[in-house]
Every structure is written in structure tokens, then in C-alpha cells.
Amino acid sequence: MITRNEIDEKIEELERQLSELGDTPTGESAAPISTKKRNTLDDEKFAVPGKRKLPLDTCARVRNAMSRFSQTQGLTPPERRTAYSKIMRAAKKCGIDSTGFQEKYGKK
Numbered sequence: 001m002i003t004r005n006e007i008d009e010k011i012e013e014l015e016r017q018l019s020e021l022g023d024t025p026t027g028e029s030a031a032p033i034s035t036k037k038r039n040t041l042d043d044e045k046f047a048v049p050g051k052r053k054l055p056l057d058t059c060a061r062v063r064n065a066m067s068r069f070s071q072t073q074g075l076t077p078p079e080r081r082t083a084y085s086k087i088m089r090a091a092k093k094c095g096i097d098s099t100g101f102q103e104k105y106g107k108k
Contacts, residue, residue, distance in 0.1 A: 033061075047083035047090075048075060054083060059094035062087065066101045 033055055047054035047065050053072055054065040065087050075083065084105055091098040 033057075047086045048072070048079050051075075051079070054087070056086060056090040059090075059096065062090040062094050063096060066091065066096070066098065069101070069105060 038052070038055065041055060041057055043049035043052065045055060045057045046052050047056055051074065054068065055061050056065060069083070069087065088098055088102065091101070
């Protein structure tokens with residue numbers, strides 16, 4: 001029989017491993033990014049680098065970019081295709097299921 005202490009220790013170990021991956025349920029958010037933080041991000045950390053739209057610096061923001069993709073205004077068709085590709089790559093890297101996003105915005 002496993003004791004409560006052993007369970008707590010295992011939970012702590014798993015949370016530590018998750019935090020090392022950079023995508024923790026408690027430590028990461030897609031909260032609005034501050035202007036200071038946004039300005040320090042490299043252009044390649046955005047789905048639309050030239051316009052610095054849809055930041056992809058965390059897995060939570062990748063999820064947010066997927067949900068906000070259709071609301072993003074002022075993109076040319078090539079920028080939209082580039083953004084789609086970058087979001088898909090970031091989602092794969094984060095282990096995010098992108099099936100619905102791909103079905104909705106992928107090549108028809």
C-alpha cells in the first residue's frame with residue numbers, strides 16, 4: 001500500500017519535471033504580455049514576425065494564437081500562411097493537439 005507521503009513526494013517530482021519542460025499548469029499563462037516583455041522578444045518568437053503579432057514564446061501563448069488566429073486583422077495571404085505554419089510547428093513542439101486548427105485553417 002502506498003502512503004500519503006509517498007504520493008505527495010511523487011506529485012512534487014512530477015511537478016518539478018513539468019516545470020523543467022516549461023509548460024506547467026500553474027506556472028505558465030497566456031496572460032497579456034507586457035510591452036516591456038513583448039519588446040524583448042526576438043521577431044522569430046512571433047507567428048507574424050514583421051508585424052510582431054501572435055507571440056509564440058510559451059506553449060500557453062501558442063494555444064492562444066491558435067484560438068485568436070481568425071481574429072488577427074491586417075495580414076496578407078502570405079503572412080497568414082506563414083503564421084499558420086509557425087503556429088503548427090510551435091504546437092507540435094509543445095505537444096498540443098492541433099487537429100481542429102488544421103482542419104479549420106489548413107490547406108483545403
